[in-house]
Amino acid sequence: MSLHAEDLNDFQQQVEEAAHMARSLHTGSTAQDAAAVCRALASASKLSLRLALPAGSAAMPTTTGCADHPTGAVDPVAPPGWGTCLLCNARRRRHDAQQRTPGQRQPAQ
Structure with missing residues (x-):
């Protein structure tokens, strides 16, 4: 198309x-x-x-279905298997990027 x-x-x-x-x-x-x-x-x-x-x-959902951010922004490019909450997905992307960054110190646990 x-x-x-x-x-x-x-x-x-x-x-x-x-x-x-x-x-x-x-x-x-x-x-x-x-x-x-x-x-x-x-x-x-x-x-x-x-x-x-x-x-x-069908249009994009207008609610996230997220327990933390039910009326938050919907992620228009959520990867398969992820939820549609933009806030949670952004946090997940940042975390994934930090895990892939070589040489970066990991925070003490």
């Missing part, structure tokens, strides 16, 4: 806009400036899901 040119163009424009906004941030930027970047990224993310899901397929 190929992507529709109009949707793809919209997605690329949203990503470029978000990237431009992010590059414009500096130490004097406000929380509102950072929030604007977050909104732009969220909009691009929603559009990317629409591009990634085949027409007529």
Whole structure:
């Protein structure tokens, strides 16, 4: 299945806009400036899901099913066998990356 040119163009424009906004941030930027970047990224993310899901397929879940973060963000790229909680999956990815980093000291237990 190929992507529709109009949707793809919209997605690329949203990503470029978000990237431009992010590059414009500096130490004097406000929380509102950072929030604007977050909104732009969220909009691009929603559009990317629409591009990634085949027409007529079930949409991404809107709840995580996670005991710790039931109404948290849903991970749109959760690996097979993982839950859909973005917060838990991000923590798991960080942990996995630390385990793979050679020469890094492991914390004392």
